[in-house]
Amino acid sequence: MPEYISGELKPAGLRCLAGIHYHPSIQAMKGLLMMKKRTAKLIDGKKVSEAILSELKQEIEGLKAQGITPGLAVVLVGEDPGSQIYVRNKRRTCAEIGVASFAYDLPKETPEKKLLDLIAKLNADPKVHGILVQSPVPKHIDEQKVLNALDPRKDVDGFHPVSKGKLLNGEECFVACTPAGCQELLLRYGYDPAGKHVVIVGRSNIVGKPVAALLMQKAKGANATVTVCHSRTKNLSAVTQTADILIAAIGVANFIKARMVKKGVVVIDVGMNRIPDATKKSGSRLCGDVDFAGVSKKAKAITPVPGGVGPMTIAMLMKNTVFAAKRSGK
Amino acid sequence: MPEYISGELKPAGLRCLAGIHYHPSIQAMKGLLMMKKRTAKLIDGKKVSEAILSELKQEIEGLKAQGITPGLAVVLVGEDPGSQIYVRNKRRTCAEIGVASFAYDLPKETPEKKLLDLIAKLNADPKVHGILVQSPVPKHIDEQKVLNALDPRKDVDGFHPVSKGKLLNGEECFVACTPAGCQELLLRYGYDPAGKHVVIVGRSNIVGKPVAALLMQKAKGANATVTVCHSRTKNLSAVTQTADILIAAIGVANFIKARMVKKGVVVIDVGMNRIPDATKKSGSRLCGDVDFAGVSKKAKAITPVPGGVGPMTIAMLMKNTVFAAKRSGK
Numbered sequence: 001m002p003e004y005i006s007g008e009l010k011p012a013g014l015r016c017l018a019g020i021h022y023h024p025s026i027q028a029m030k031g032l033l034m035m036k037k038r039t040a041k042l043i044d045g046k047k048v049s050e051a052i053l054s055e056l057k058q059e060i061e062g063l064k065a066q067g068i069t070p071g072l073a074v075v076l077v078g079e080d081p082g083s084q085i086y087v088r089n090k091r092r093t094c095a096e097i098g099v100a101s102f103a104y105d106l107p108k109e110t111p112e113k114k115l116l117d118l119i120a121k122l123n124a125d126p127k128v129h130g131i132l133v134q135s136p137v138p139k140h141i142d143e144q145k146v147l148n149a150l151d152p153r154k155d156v157d158g159f160h161p162v163s164k165g166k167l168l169n170g171e172e173c174f175v176a177c178t179p180a181g182c183q184e185l186l187l188r189y190g191y192d193p194a195g196k197h198v199v200i201v202g203r204s205n206i207v208g209k210p211v212a213a214l215l216m217q218k219a220k221g222a223n224a225t226v227t228v229c230h231s232r233t234k235n236l237s238a239v240t241q242t243a244d245i246l247i248a249a250i251g252v253a254n255f256i257k258a259r260m261v262k263k264g265v266v267v268i269d270v271g272m273n274r275i276p277d278a279t280k281k282s283g284s285r286l287c288g289d290v291d292f293a294g295v296s297k298k299a300k301a302i303t304p305v306p307g308g309v310g311p312m313t314i315a316m317l318m319k320n321t322v323f324a325a326k327r328s329g330k
Numbered sequence: 331m332p333e334y335i336s337g338e339l340k341p342a343g344l345r346c347l348a349g350i351h352y353h354p355s356i357q358a359m360k361g362l363l364m365m366k367k368r369t370a371k372l373i374d375g376k377k378v379s380e381a382i383l384s385e386l387k388q389e390i391e392g393l394k395a396q397g398i399t400p401g402l403a404v405v406l407v408g409e410d411p412g413s414q415i416y417v418r419n420k421r422r423t424c425a426e427i428g429v430a431s432f433a434y435d436l437p438k439e440t441p442e443k444k445l446l447d448l449i450a451k452l453n454a455d456p457k458v459h460g461i462l463v464q465s466p467v468p469k470h471i472d473e474q475k476v477l478n479a480l481d482p483r484k485d486v487d488g489f490h491p492v493s494k495g496k497l498l499n500g501e502e503c504f505v506a507c508t509p510a511g512c513q514e515l516l517l518r519y520g521y522d523p524a525g526k527h528v529v530i531v532g533r534s535n536i537v538g539k540p541v542a543a544l545l546m547q548k549a550k551g552a553n554a555t556v557t558v559c560h561s562r563t564k565n566l567s568a569v570t571q572t573a574d575i576l577i578a579a580i581g582v583a584n585f586i587k588a589r590m591v592k593k594g595v596v597v598i599d600v601g602m603n604r605i606p607d608a609t610k611k612s613g614s615r616l617c618g619d620v621d622f623a624g625v626s627k628k629a630k631a632i633t634p635v636p637g638g639v640g641p642m643t644i645a646m647l648m649k650n651t652v653f654a655a656k657r658s659g660k
Binding site: 012054064096144160161163164165166167168169170171194195197203205209212213216217218223224225226227228229230231232233239 | 350474490493494495496497498499500501520524525526527533535539540542543546547548553554555556557558559560561562564569621
């Protein structure tokens with residue numbers, strides 16, 4: 001096994017120098033060198049999500065003893081392969097922890113009216129405590145109209161305007177799952193956002209804006225000074241460098257570089273991008289919005305991709321479903 | 331008439347020096363000196379609101395020709411003197427521009443149920459396009475419950491969760507009047523927030539949080555990088571000093587000092603505080619959250635208090651009412 005020198009890669013011509021051998025695969029070696037230098041603590045979303053699911057499983061047993069079985073309807077329209085994976089994972093998690101899962105797989109050409117009729121039926125069904133319509137829906141369907149048709153009391157995804165409005169107001173509500181997962185990761189690892197400067201890069205309706213609303217509240221686990229950056233932000237690096245906690249949710253692979261953060265930052269990477277990788281059998285791999293190799297050398301703590309925010313999203317969906325079921329009994 | 335020297339106040343012992351005389355009232359003189367040094371452009375909310383009301387008046391004439399008279403129900407519970415003034419102003423403005431105003435003045439001890447019944451009646455009344463319940467309501471009434479009872483289509487104050495949620499999502503909605511007024515002032519004076527760093531001090535449900543949601547959107551007149559600061563923000567001055575546009579909405583008189591802002595900032599002062607002033611007949615005067623005398627020397631532009639955001643709030647309420655009436659015709 002050859003020894004590797006740490007630091008910047010040398011040009012190929014210097015591959016063998018003073019008895020030190022370089023691995024033939026530059027890419028693999030670079031990864032290895034960078035791994036060696038990581039100083040950041042890993043925020044393990046898989047571990048945290050398993051802990052949450054295990055807590056929920058116990059809670060569900062208690063509910064069942066009272067005659068309440070939390071029920072989640074998962075509606076999928078069309079055959080998008082990514083959506084199929086997400087939906088399968090959600091249904092599998094339901095089964096694992098004892099949530100009754102109601103599956104509705106509709107063909108791609110389903111008319112909007114038919115989907116709205118299904119929503120109305122599920123709204124009225126007392127066995128269904130939560131309803132989730134997997135995004136995106138086919139283009140001939142108005143997604144916002146479908147979301148608005150949900151009974152807000154069953155809006156476990158937290159996307160209905162009533163949920164969003166209550167979130168902004170700081171009222172009790174279904175918090176959108178990915179934002180809730182980001183907060184939970186911070187808290188379970190002891191990085192309370194109170195008084196910290198949280199910089200959010202990205203202003204989507206499913207992550208950036210709701211996580212901003214969540215963390216700026218006068219509430220336990222929140223109380224952050226919050227900045228939202230986006231495509232129109234000038235001198236983005238100057239802003240991200242002021243972050244105590246950085247939440248990256250822009251959907252651009254490896255966008256946040258080491259030079260854009262300050263030493264000791266806590267990084268939550270919401271990105272989930274597929275990029276080509278010839279070393280993988282599939283020819284590609286998942287990566288986040290953060291250049292993990294570089295940023296993990298400066299950060300105090302960081303989520304990996306995969307295994308960071310991803311598993312938390314499903315866990316928070318289950319938490320919302322259990323909450324909906326508990327509330328329905330009142 | 332004596333001449334006044336500009337600059338810092340001299341000690342009393344130097345009152346008469348080289349033939350220059352000082353006015354006997356130090357306070358009045360100080361104000362005058364500072365006025366002399368103001369470099370900021372005044373953002374005149376009174377003038378802008380009059381322009382908007384005049385535009386609306388014309389629009390209402392057009393609507394009346396189509397048989398639609400915009401109607402606003404203004405509900406006041408109790409005899410709070412401040413609320414009485416606000417309500418009187420709103421009703422007077424309705425009369426001035428041709429909005430039909432429906433007055434409901436209820437005694438302080440009105441039960442919550444009775445108020446909710448009135449809301450239900452107004453929700454169903456086709457002559458009423460907008461409903462406003464003057465805040466605050468007496469303590470035995472749950473204000474959020476009352477707001478939630480409004481038909482969102484008549485929520486001209488923009489306080490219903492549906493309005494707030496749509497605002498956060500960037501959907502068409504009733505924008506809360508004070509935030510809408512702040513945006514309108516910026517735009518009418520040519521200070522487009524796009525790409526600018528807007529720092530908001532305060533996170534109330536009626537100003538701070540909704541104005542943040544409004545200005546961070548990917549939309550015309552928005553697109554700002556937005557930071558929300560509050561009581562838990564550490565090193566507030568360091569944050570406010572980075573503002574291109576500063577919105578002060580904390581409710582503390584003269585809180586924002588010159589040293590807390592950078593040269594060339596545009597300042598929107600939402601504060602409306604009453605402080606003692608022995609020179610006034612009433613013994614008090616209104617002032618904002620910004621130390622106007624000091625900050626106006628560094629700012630590029632600034633709103634006065636009174637005469638800044640205040641008149642805009644009523645103008646935007648009227649705009650929302652006309653919008654509601656137009657939409658009802660569809």
